[in-house]
Every structure is written in structure tokens, then in C-alpha cells.
Amino acid sequence: MTLKSTSRKKAIHVMLCYTGGCNGCDIEVVNALLSPRYDLEQYGVMLTWNPREADVLIVSGVVSWQMLEPLKKIYSLIPEPKAVVAVGACACNGNVYKNLVGDIKVNEDVYAPVESVIPVDVKVPGCAPRPEEIIQGAVKGLPKLMGAP
Amino acid sequence: MTEANNEKMIEKELSFGPVHPALIEPYRIRLFVNDEIVEDCEININMAYRGMEKLFDGLPVEKALLIAERVCGICSHVHAWNAVRVIECGLGIEVPPRADYIRVLVQEFQRITSHLIFFGHAFEVVGHETLAMRALLLREQFMDLMQYVGGNRVMPSVPIIGGIRPRADLTDSLKKTILERCDAFEAKYAQYVQRILDDPLVISRVNGIGLLTKEDAIKYHATGPTGRASGWRYDLRTEMKEYKPFDFNVIVLDGCDTKDRVVDRALEVLESLKIIHQVVKNLPDGPVVNRNWVAKEMPFTTAYLETYRGEVMHTYGLDHQGLVRNYQIRTPTITNLAAMEHACVGDHVTEAILTIASCDPCLTCCTRTEVVDSGKRRTMTDYEIVRKYGWRK
Amino acid sequence: MDATILFLAQLIVSSVIALAIATLYSLVLPGIERKIQARIQQRVGPPILMPGFWSVIKFMYKARTEPIAQMPRFYKFLIGFGVGVVSLLFLFNTPYWWFMLGWGSILGIAGMLKLEEVIYVFMGSQSQSIMSTSMPVPDTVRGSKWPNIRREFNEQHSAERSLKMMLIGSLPLYLALLVPFIVAQSVNIGSVVVTQNPAYSPFNSWLSFSLPTSPILFTVPGFIAAIVYFLGFVVMLNEKPFTILKAKIDMIEGGVLEYAANLRAGYYLMRNLLMFALSSIFVTLFLGIPFDPFMPAMFLMNMVLSLMLPIALSVLVAFSPIFTFRQIYPTAIGLSALGVLAMILALSI
Numbered sequence: 001m002t003l004k005s006t007s008r009k010k011a012i013h014v015m016l017c018y019t020g021g022c023n024g025c026d027i028e029v030v031n032a033l034l035s036p037r038y039d040l041e042q043y044g045v046m047l048t049w050n051p052r053e054a055d056v057l058i059v060s061g062v063v064s065w066q067m068l069e070p071l072k073k074i075y076s077l078i079p080e081p082k083a084v085v086a087v088g089a090c091a092c093n094g095n096v097y098k099n100l101v102g103d104i105k106v107n108e109d110v111y112a113p114v115e116s117v118i119p120v121d122v123k124v125p126g127c128a129p130r131p132e133e134i135i136q137g138a139v140k141g142l143p144k145l146m147g148a149p
Numbered sequence: 150m151t152e153a154n155n156e157k158m159i160e161k162e163l164s165f166g167p168v169h170p171a172l173i174e175p176y177r178i179r180l181f182v183n184d185e186i187v188e189d190c191e192i193n194i195n196m197a198y199r200g201m202e203k204l205f206d207g208l209p210v211e212k213a214l215l216i217a218e219r220v221c222g223i224c225s226h227v228h229a230w231n232a233v234r235v236i237e238c239g240l241g242i243e244v245p246p247r248a249d250y251i252r253v254l255v256q257e258f259q260r261i262t263s264h265l266i267f268f269g270h271a272f273e274v275v276g277h278e279t280l281a282m283r284a285l286l287l288r289e290q291f292m293d294l295m296q297y298v299g300g301n302r303v304m305p306s307v308p309i310i311g312g313i314r315p316r317a318d319l320t321d322s323l324k325k326t327i328l329e330r331c332d333a334f335e336a337k338y339a340q341y342v343q344r345i346l347d348d349p350l351v352i353s354r355v356n357g358i359g360l361l362t363k364e365d366a367i368k369y370h371a372t373g374p375t376g377r378a379s380g381w382r383y384d385l386r387t388e389m390k391e392y393k394p395f396d397f398n399v400i401v402l403d404g405c406d407t408k409d410r411v412v413d414r415a416l417e418v419l420e421s422l423k424i425i426h427q428v429v430k431n432l433p434d435g436p437v438v439n440r441n442w443v444a445k446e447m448p449f450t451t452a453y454l455e456t457y458r459g460e461v462m463h464t465y466g467l468d469h470q471g472l473v474r475n476y477q478i479r480t481p482t483i484t485n486l487a488a489m490e491h492a493c494v495g496d497h498v499t500e501a502i503l504t505i506a507s508c509d510p511c512l513t514c515c516t517r518t519e520v521v522d523s524g525k526r527r528t529m530t531d532y533e534i535v536r537k538y539g540w541r542k
Numbered sequence: 543m544d545a546t547i548l549f550l551a552q553l554i555v556s557s558v559i560a561l562a563i564a565t566l567y568s569l570v571l572p573g574i575e576r577k578i579q580a581r582i583q584q585r586v587g588p589p590i591l592m593p594g595f596w597s598v599i600k601f602m603y604k605a606r607t608e609p610i611a612q613m614p615r616f617y618k619f620l621i622g623f624g625v626g627v628v629s630l631l632f633l634f635n636t637p638y639w640w641f642m643l644g645w646g647s648i649l650g651i652a653g654m655l656k657l658e659e660v661i662y663v664f665m666g667s668q669s670q671s672i673m674s675t676s677m678p679v680p681d682t683v684r685g686s687k688w689p690n691i692r693r694e695f696n697e698q699h700s701a702e703r704s705l706k707m708m709l710i711g712s713l714p715l716y717l718a719l720l721v722p723f724i725v726a727q728s729v730n731i732g733s734v735v736v737t738q739n740p741a742y743s744p745f746n747s748w749l750s751f752s753l754p755t756s757p758i759l760f761t762v763p764g765f766i767a768a769i770v771y772f773l774g775f776v777v778m779l780n781e782k783p784f785t786i787l788k789a790k791i792d793m794i795e796g797g798v799l800e801y802a803a804n805l806r807a808g809y810y811l812m813r814n815l816l817m818f819a820l821s822s823i824f825v826t827l828f829l830g831i832p833f834d835p836f837m838p839a840m841f842l843m844n845m846v847l848s849l850m851l852p853i854a855l856s857v858l859v860a861f862s863p864i865f866t867f868r869q870i871y872p873t874a875i876g877l878s879a880l881g882v883l884a885m886i887l888a889l890s891i
């Protein structure tokens with residue numbers, strides 16, 4: 001274990017970018033990160049709102065067309081190495097917004113999955129995923145960060 | 150007043166969002182400020198637009214309810230419940246009383262979690278992290294209860310047409326758990342509220358800012374706790390037949406400011422606890438779901454429901470195959486935010502954001518299609534088109 | 543001649559040792575601060591080393607990125623400048639610098655603090671983060687009431703706020719700083735320490751240590767001044783409740799928004815060192831225990847006692863909301879009045 005990978009393992013800054021799902025995932029993420037019960041900080045994960053500070057971008061929700069550019073831009077501003085965690089069925093496959101539609105077959109209004117917009121490393125499915133699963137997902141992204149040059 | 154006097158000089162504009170710690174949800178606030186004082190405000194709310202209404206079109210009605218629940222993650226039960234109320238009204242489906250009781254129960258659970266999320270968010274915006282954390286910690290108890298009843302923390306999916314899902318039925322042991330949790334919660338919660346009210350620093354931050362008079366509240370139709378904190382006694386629960394058996398107070402305060410919007414919600418949680426107690430104590434026996442119905446052509450029907458933020462409206466009709474047509478939703482945030490746009494004028498920048506947050510905005514709910522009415526020309530909504538020309542065949 | 547060279551050598555060696563110890567130690571402070579806050583909030587909280595030490599190392603290893611700023615090179619230079627200023631601020635407080643004319647005195651400290659405040663104005667006016675105006679969303683609607691208005695970056699607004707804070711917010715700190723010097727009736731830190739701790743001299747043997755006999759903190763004016771100093775310390779660090787210029791809920795982080803990778807590591811170093819420097823100055827001036835890098839007992843004592851302010855800070859942070867200017871003006875004026883009172887009382891000692 002080098003100092004580099006140790007430091008990357010011990011201090012992770014995550015940023016939440018909520019792009020237009022139903023709000024459930026987003027609240028669960030903030031809940032998992034902030035609330036005393038699931039306190040993510042004890043594992044060395046901090047919530048930040050500044051892409052320049054972040055290592056991991058958590059995206060929740062389908063990407064609406066207005067959020068497309070901001071999402072790409074924010075992703076591009078995060079310095080390497082970076083990882084993206086897609087939280088929730090919306091971000092993983094589009095959920096009901098993309099697929100369960102009657103007359104219009106496939107909903108062209110939203111961009112889903114998030115993978116079609118920016119590269120995604122970890123997917124946490126579930127509608128909404130349990131906080132435990134989100135924590136697990138945040139941890140899963142670690143090897144990529146640690147192994148990066 | 151001359152023309153020249155009416156024209157305000159504005160120094161600059163500050164814009165926040167859509168990715169921002171104070172907003173979390175995607176919307177954009179543009180504040181027009183002179184130095185620190187907000188002179189005008191504009192809120193752009195269309196960032197979470199998913200074409201919700203269009204998604205419903207042509208779906209079998211049971212499937213549509215799945216989408217209805219996913220309109221919003223904080224008030225998922227409201228949308229699921231109101232969506233079934235529409236068809237129950239329209240086709241005259243009987244709902245067993247036990248089902249109604251449990252629907253009310255989940256509604257009040259979610260009202261409590263929603264109000265506590267509001268505290269979490271509002272105190273995060275005030276900058277008091279400790280109070281925010283306490284609110285989130287208290288909220289977890291009800292998230293648990295929701296999971297016990299509905300099976301999911303966020304999407305309990307309790308109501309179905311004609312009743313509730315049988316798995317959400319209350320057993321005796323669950324009843325006991327609910328009562329125990331509620332009692333434990335009530336004691337802690339009372340302390341928490343007392344702690345907020347006794348804190349001079351917090352109160353000095355929220356007191357006297359974001360004034361919204363009663364006239365304005367009615368003019369902008371700011372419903373829910375936002376309107377009630379401005380002295381407007383308006384609560385649909387008093388008129389709903391589902392709430393007839395229960396005894397509760399409507400909290401109306403007349404401070405008209407941000408502090409009262411916080412306090413109003415704080416007191417409402419206690420009323421919700423009262424209702425929960427009554428539900429669990431008086432829960433009638435009987436079936437929980439009535440499956441004797443067939444989807445058939447239904448004219449437009451509208452149902453209103455008092456949600457945690459105000460008044461929500463769902464409207465749809467069924468065509469001859471029983472498919473959903475022309476769904477429409479109007480959620481409280483759209484009117485509340487407009488009221489807040491008005492209320493935050495004159496505050497400092499930091500306070501203006503607090504004021505906007507104090508109506509508990511829920512942007513995923515409120516991002517809807519709108520009627521463009523510019524005085525001369527008016528774009529017709531689907532609803533009117535169908536009224537005029539009939540179903541698309 | 544020899545004496546001068548010896549002195550210079552001592553000065554340089556002591557500075558290097560002092561800075562090394564202080565930097566390493568200061569990286570632990572934010573962890574302690576976060577941990578205490580977390581415990582107050584009934585959660586476990588981050589590991590002690592994480593917010594300071596590991597974060598800084600991690601940011602060092604991140605890929606360098608160009609900040610979006612009006613003048614990127616100037617913006618980057620500000621971090622180096624800030625670290626330099628804070629290091630000097632800390633060094634003025636160590637004994638060998640007391641003999642440098644005018645630097646190891648109230649003037650040196652006040653000057654460096656003022657520079658440190660100015661940095662935030664520059665940072666704010668330079669940074670142009672994506673998080674506010676330049677976010678690529680369609681928001682200029684046709685029906686807007688103010689179509690051609692000047693759109694300002696949040697950081698620029700933050701720079702304006704920091705000007706205001708410089709004017710009024712930091713006044714109490716300077717008033718409180720003056721009190722020990724008034725009691726000692728000198729402008730040199732050396733005499734302030736000797737007044738309280740007569741046995742101490744930088745030329746004592748390296749194992750010796752001397753406890754202060756009459757710390758200013760335990761006199762009435764000293765105590766009032768200490769309280770004012772503490773709140774001034776909070777203002778200087780831009781912590782809650784005086785965090786308006788980088789309030790998370792509107793300015794996000796203010797002028798430092800655009801620092802990434804190694805620059806952000808530099809910013810963390812600067813901020814943490816400032817926190818330690820101010821607490822160490824407090825212990826030196828109000829308790830008479832200087833940070834003497836050649837006397838382990840003295841500097842250890844200084845380091846332990848200087849935990850006082852960060853701990854008090856974290857408790858304050860956990861229990862207070864952000865103040866807006868509505869509350870900051872009266873608070874600052876009240877604190878300044880207290881500071882003046884302390885000065886008058888000090889004159890009568």
C-alpha cells in the first residue's frame with residue numbers, strides 16, 4: 001500500500017448531482033450521508049458541493065434535458081481520478097420514466113440511463129435503494145480510485 | 150407615483166442552482182439584488198421535467214398508478230392515494246373502512262417524515278447542523294415504521310384501486326410497535342421543538358423575515374402550512390370523508406413569517422401523532438380491498454387531497470378500453486413557490502434562500518406542463534381539447 | 543560578526559523546525575474539530591486524521607487542473623502567498639523572531655492578519671466557478687423582468703462580503719490583541735511573555751521549562767480580551783456563526799471554490815495552519831508560554847494548551863446558525879465595545 005492509495009482510501013469526497021428523478025433517491029443519499037444513523041463520515045466519506053473538491057460523483061435520477069449540460073460540465077470539472085456512482089433504478093436504467101410508457105413507447109424527453117451521458121463505474125439499483133446499499137456502492141468505487149495513477 | 154419612481158434600479162443578479170447545497174433539487178433561483186438586499190426574485194422550475202403527464206397516456210389504470218407514485222419521492226403516498234381516489238370517485242368503487250384507515254395512517258406517517266425532512270433541510274439552510282441532524286435522526290423512526298407497513302422506505306405503494314395492498318394490513322404486533330414508537334417519538338420530539346424555540350440565535354435568524362400576508366397567501370393560493378402560517382384557515386382534511394372519524398386541530402398561526410412556517414409544521418406533527426393514535430386504536434375489522442370493479446369509460450374526474458405542502462389535484466379520464474387519458478396533476482409547490490418569490494423580496498440574500506426553502510419546495514412534484522396565457526392567445530391544454538373534440542380514437 | 547551568524551543560523555533552524563511541527567500538528571486539528579461536532583450531533587464522525595491529514599495528501603496526488611479564473615496564474619499564486627503569510631504569522635510568534643526589529647511584535651502579527659484577510663477579497667474577485675452564473679442551463683427566459691442585468695459570480699459577491707467583514711468583523715480581534723501589549727507596556731512579544739513568565743528566556747538550556755507566574759488570562763481585562771479574541775478568531779477563520787463570506791448555503795465556499803488538486807491541498811494547509819497559529823499566539827500572549835522549537839517542554843505545553851480554542855470553536859460551530867449582516871453588525875460592535883473596555887481596564891493595571 002503506497003501513501004497514494006492509502007490516502008485515497010481514507011479520504012473520499014463525494015458530490016451529489018441530482019438530475020431529475022423523483023427525489024426519493026436524492027433524499028436517501030443525503031440521509032445516508034448526513035443522518036446520524038447511517039453516518040457515512042465514519043468511513044471517511046465527506047459530502048461536498050464543489051466539483052473541484054470531489055472524487056466521486058453520485059448521480060441520482062434520469063437526466064432531463066435541462067440537466068444534461070450541467071451534468072456533463074460538472075463531471076468534466078472533477079479532477080482525475082474520479083468515479084461515478086449511479087444511485088437508483090432511474091439512473092441505472094431509466095425506471096418508469098423511460099420504459100413504462102403507453103402511447104409514446106419510449107420517452108425521448110429524458111436521457112437514461114446515466115451511462116449514456118457520462119461513464120458510470122458503480123450502479124446501485126433499487127427504487128429507492130436502501131441506505132445500506134448506497135453505502136456499499138460508495139465503497140465499491142474505491143478500487144478504481146485507489147488503483148488510478 | 151410617477152413612472153420614474155416605479156422603475157427600480159437594480160445593481161446585479163446572483164444566480165443559484167440547479168446543483169447547489171441549499172437547493173438539492175434542480176431549480177434555479179435568480180436573485181436581483183442591491184448590495185445584500187433582494188429586490189426581485191425569479192425561480193426557474195423546469196429542470197426536473199420528465200413529461201410526467203404524457204407518460205400516463207394510454208396505460209392501463211393499474212400500471213399508471215405505479216407512475217403516479219413516482220411523481221415525488223417525499224410524498225409518494227399522496228400521489229398514489231389521490232390517483233386511486235380519482236377512479237374510485239369516477240366509477241363509484243366502494244372502499245372498505247379498514248383500508249381508508251390504513252391509508253390515512255400511512256399519510257400521517259409520511260407527513261411526519263416529510264416535515265422532519267423539512268426541518269433537516271431548513272436548519273441546514275439556517276446553518277445549524279446539529280438541529281438538522283437531530284431532525285434526520287428522529288425521522289428514521291418513522292422511516293422504519295413505513296418500511297414495516299409498506300415494505301419500502303420511500304415507496305410504500307400502499308393504496309390500490311378499491312383498497313390497500315393486503316400486505317400492508319396492520320397486524321396486532323405491528324399496532325403495538327407503532328404505538329410504542331409513537332410514544333417514544335413524541336417525548337423526544339417535544340424536547341426537540343422546545344430546544345428550537347428556546348434557541349435565541351436560531352429564532353433571530355428566522356423571525357420576521359419572508360413576510361407573506363394573508364391577502365397575498367390567498368392571492369397566490371399558497372396552501373398547506375405555508376398559507377396556514379399566514380393566518381389562512383384552509384385545510385382540506387377538514388372536508389375529506391376519509392378524515393371524518395378523526396379528531397384533530399388545524400394549526401393556524403398569524404405571524405406570516407418564516408418562523409411561523411417552521412412552527413406551524415412543528416405543531417402539525419403533533420396533530421399527526423394524534424391521528425395515528427386514533428387510527429390504531431379504532432381500526433375497524435373487515436376486508437382491506439374491494440376487487441369488484443372493472444375499468445370502463447370514465448369521464449374526467451378530479452380529486453383533491455391535502456398533502457404535506459398543500460393541496461394536490463389529480464385529474465384523468467378513462468377511455469373505452471379503460472386506458473388512462475389526459476392525466477393532470479397540480480401540486481402545491483407551484484403556487485407556494487410563486488408566493489415565496491414574492492415573500493423573499495426585501496430580505497438579505499442568505500435569508501431569501503431560507504425563505505424560499507421555508508415553503509418546503511418539492512420540485513419534482515411541481516414540474517408540470519403549463520397553460521400559456523399571455524392575454525391575447527391562450528394555448529389549450531389537452532384537457533380542453535378533449536372536452537371539445539372527444540377522445541382520440 | 544560571529545554572533546550575528548550564529549543568531550541567523552538559529553533563526554533559520556528554529557523556523558524550519560517550528561514550521562514542520564506546526565504543519566503536521568495543524569493537520570490533526572480539523573479532525574478533532576469535526577469529531578467533536580459529530581459527537582455533539584450524536585454520530586460517530588470521521589476518523590481524526592481524515593479531514594486534515596489524509597485529505598491534504600490525497601489532494602496532492604490528484605491530477606493538476608487549471609482553475610477557471612479571470613487571471614489563473616494570479617489566482618494560483620494567491621495560495622502560495624497565503625501559505626507564506628500564515629507561516630510568517632506563525633513564525634513571528636516563535637522566540638528568535640522577537641529580536642527581528644518590528645516583526646516579532648504586534649505590528650508584525652496585525653500586518654500579517656490583515657494580509658490574510660485581503661487574500662479572500664482577491665480570491666473572490668478572481669474565481670469564476672461553474673456553480674453559479676455560468677452553469678449551462680437555459681435560465682434567461684424571454685419574459686424576464688430584468689433582461690440585461692449584470693450577472694455576477696457568487697464568488698464576487700463573496701469578495702464584497704469579505705470587504706465588509708474586513709471593515710467591521712475583524713476589529714474585535716485586533717482590539718483584543720492589543721490588551722496583552724498594553725498590560726506589558728511594550729509592543730514586543732518578548733516583553734509580553736517575560737511580564738507573565740519572568741523565568742523564561744530563549745537562551746535557557748533546552749531541557750528547562752518555566753511556568754508563567756502571572757498569566758494575563760486570569761486578570762479581568764485579560765479574561766474579557768480572551769473572550770473577544772476567541773470570537774475574533776472565529777471571524778478570522780470564517781467559521782460559523784461568522785461564515786457569511788463563504789456560507790455554504792449561498793456562496794458554497796466563496797473564493798476558494800475553484801482550487802483543485804494541489805492548490806486545494808495548499809488551501810487546506812493554509813487554513814489549518816492559520817487555525818493553529820492563532821491559537822498558538824493566544825497561548826503565547828495570554829498565558830506566556832511561547833512556542834520555542836528548541837525547548838520541547840515549552841512547545842509541547844503550547845501545543846496542548848492551544849487546543850483550547852479549536853475545541854471551543856467546534857462547540858460553538860455545532861450550536862450556532864450562520865449570522866447574516868443583520869446579526870453580524872451588532873455582534874461586532876458589541877464585541878468591539880468589550881474589547882475597548884478590556885483595553886481601558888488593562889491601562890489601570
Ligand code: SF4
Pocket residue numbers: 021022023024025026060061062087088089090091095126127128129219222303
Ligand atoms: S429510482 Fe425510484 S426513488 Fe430513485 S429517483 Fe427514481 S423513481 Fe425515485
